[in-house]
Amino acid sequence: MSDLVKSGAITxxxxxxxxxxxxxxxxxxxxxxxIWQERFGPNRVGPGGILQPLADMVKIFTKEDWIPPFAxxxxxxxxxxxxxxxxxxxxxxxxxxxxxxVADLDIGILFFLGMxxxxxxxxxxxxxxxxxxxxxxxxxxxxxxLLSYELFMGLSVMGSVLLAGSFKxxxxxEAQRDLWFVVPQFLGFVGFLIAGLAEAHRTPxxxxxxxxELVAGYHTEYSGMKFGMFFVGEYVSVILLSAMIVVLFFGxxxxxxxxxxxxxxxxxxxxxxxxxxxxxTLPRLRFDQFLSFGWKVGMPLALINLLVTGGVVLWxxxxx
Amino acid sequence: xxxxxxxxxxxxxxxxxxxRTFRKPVTVQYPDERxxxxxxxxxxxxxxxxxxxxxxxxxxxxxxxxxPVDCIALQATEDPASSDRRYPEWxxxxxxxxxxxxxxxxxxxxxxxxxxxxxxxxxxxxxxxxYEKEDLLISGTGKYPDYNFYRVAGVKxxxxxxGEAENELPPVDVxxxxx
Numbered sequence: 186m187s188d189l190v191k192s193g194a195i196t197x198x199x200x201x202x203x204x205x206x207x208x209x210x211x212x213x214x215x216x217x218x219x220i221w222q223e224r225f226g227p228n229r230v231g232p233g234g235i236l237q238p239l240a241d242m243v244k245i246f247t248k249e250d251w252i253p254p255f256a257x258x259x260x261x262x263x264x265x266x267x268x269x270x271x272x273x274x275x276x277x278x279x280x281x282x283x284x285x286x287v288a289d290l291d292i293g294i295l296f297f298l299g300m301x302x303x304x305x306x307x308x309x310x311x312x313x314x315x316x317x318x319x320x321x322x323x324x325x326x327x328x329x330x331l332l333s334y335e336l337f338m339g340l341s342v343m344g345s346v347l348l349a350g351s352f353k354x355x356x357x358x359e360a361q362r363d364l365w366f367v368v369p370q371f372l373g374f375v376g377f378l379i380a381g382l383a384e385a386h387r388t389p390x391x392x393x394x395x396x397x398e399l400v401a402g403y404h405t406e407y408s409g410m411k412f413g414m415f416f417v418g419e420y421v422s423v424i425l426l427s428a429m430i431v432v433l434f435f436g437x438x439x440x441x442x443x444x445x446x447x448x449x450x451x452x453x454x455x456x457x458x459x460x461x462x463x464x465x466t467l468p469r470l471r472f473d474q475f476l477s478f479g480w481k482v483g484m485p486l487a488l489i490n491l492l493v494t495g496g497v498v499l500w501x502x503x504x505x
Numbered sequence: 506x507x508x509x510x511x512x513x514x515x516x517x518x519x520x521x522x523x524x525r526t527f528r529k530p531v532t533v534q535y536p537d538e539r540x541x542x543x544x545x546x547x548x549x550x551x552x553x554x555x556x557x558x559x560x561x562x563x564x565x566x567x568x569x570x571x572x573p574v575d576c577i578a579l580q581a582t583e584d585p586a587s588s589d590r591r592y593p594e595w596x597x598x599x600x601x602x603x604x605x606x607x608x609x610x611x612x613x614x615x616x617x618x619x620x621x622x623x624x625x626x627x628x629x630x631x632x633x634x635x636y637e638k639e640d641l642l643i644s645g646t647g648k649y650p651d652y653n654f655y656r657v658a659g660v661k662x663x664x665x666x667x668g669e670a671e672n673e674l675p676p677v678d679v680x681x682x683x684x
Contacts, residue, residue, distance in 0.1 A: 219530070220525065220526055220530070221522050221523070221525045221526065222525070223525055223528050223529075223530050223531050223532075224530050224531065224532045225530050225532050225534070462519055462522060462523055463519065465522050466518045466519050466521075466522040467515070467518065
């Protein structure tokens with residue numbers, strides 16, 4: 186019983202925390218982009234503009250929620266929910282601190298990978314259901330992009346799994362007590378970062394929504410809170426990406442002096458900032474460039490990395 | 506080698522952008538901070554008065570002619586009872602058309618029409634942007650505090666005959682002109 190209450194409380198804290206944080210990130214990203222472009226960004230609502238998401242929310246809720254008459258209504262309405270649900274579901278397996286995890290699954294990583302693949306469906310299906318050529322092109326790009334990054338995303342994670350000898354995320358974090366996996370698995374880290382950026386549709390790889398070419402890509406036809414859901418879903422997946430990088434390569438909650446959850450949040454915050462910095466710096470790739478990178482560079486490197494890691498683990502006589 | 510250079514450039518780019526964190530933003534936060542407007546800034550149009558307090562405008566229509574968007578309209582009139590001066594009966598500038606080019610100011614022979622450093626003219630209704638003479642006329646002299654057209658021009662007006670203006674010789678009497 187008390188277990189149930191405890192996991193219920195953890196679930197609520199995780200859900201509330203992630204959703205609040207993603208709302209705050211909308212402000213934080215705009216503010217940081219502003220600072221990096223030598224301007225202020227939103228600084229009028231509340232202290233330093235921190236209440237900007239609130240004002241945005243009021244605005245987006247009072248907007249007309251329009252469903253185009255030519256759209257496939259049921260699917261069109263369902264799609265934004267899939268984005269948020271799948272992104273939030275992945276947080277079930279993210280261990281924030283020892284014992285502080287919603288569901289410590291034995292196949293945590295597979296669950297995460299599965300959920301992130303499901304999230305890609307929302308983009309594809311949303312683009313299809315909109316029945317608009319720009320949305321459709323966005324959906325098509327998402328499909329092709331998915332095929333190219335999903336492969337080396339999974340492969341680059343496997344290095345950490347081999348070193349830890351477990352799919353369980355808490356075990357992987359425990360295995361990094363002495364040495365963060367970013368050192369032996371640097372290639373894996375880089376691969377995962379790139380694939381994760383593509384997964385969250387962040388700037389160098391935001392091809393499915395490329396504003397300059399496709400209006401807004403797969404969510405061209407979405408308005409009101411349905412568009413808001415896509416927006417929140419994007420920020421939730423940014424948090425998820427950062428949290429997974431920390432768990433898989435940067436020792437999770439391990440760190441000197443400070444309490445474990447704080448270390449986790451600090452490291453996650455650092456990677457969220459890195460994602461924003463990358464958005465502020467790098468221009469969008471051409472579509473064929475990204476595809477050929479995925480197939481000709483990303484995947485072979487991830488495979489070689491996996492091969493070498495496997496060999497070293499075998500040579501040392503099994504996982505540590 | 507190309508790959509290494511690309512990676513270096515990528516990281517360098519991130520660093521260059523990150524350095525901006527510590528720069529001061531160039532934004533002028535407008536309603537709180539006001540930008541500096543030079544005295545010759547071309548903004549709102551005013552009609553000025555000469556140092557004696559009379560209207561400078563002599564209703565010559567040159568500004569209305571010079572105006573490329575035809576936003577200036579006026580009607581000249583004369584009041585022989587007070588003086589022989591021409592002055593505008595009404596003077597109207599449609600600021601929803603005005604492009605603030607300053608041609609009217611350049612055309613004005615009496616320095617009456619002037620552009621002043623003020624751009625805060627926004628309004629909710631377009632009809633409110635049509636300024637009448639009483640909106641345009643100011644009590645001061647504007648940019649040329651000492652200039653008084655009738656004091657330097659050789660025109661005869663009420664209270665001043667020919668030859669009585671500043672730096673002006675009395676008119677030559679052609680009948681007494683001897684070789």
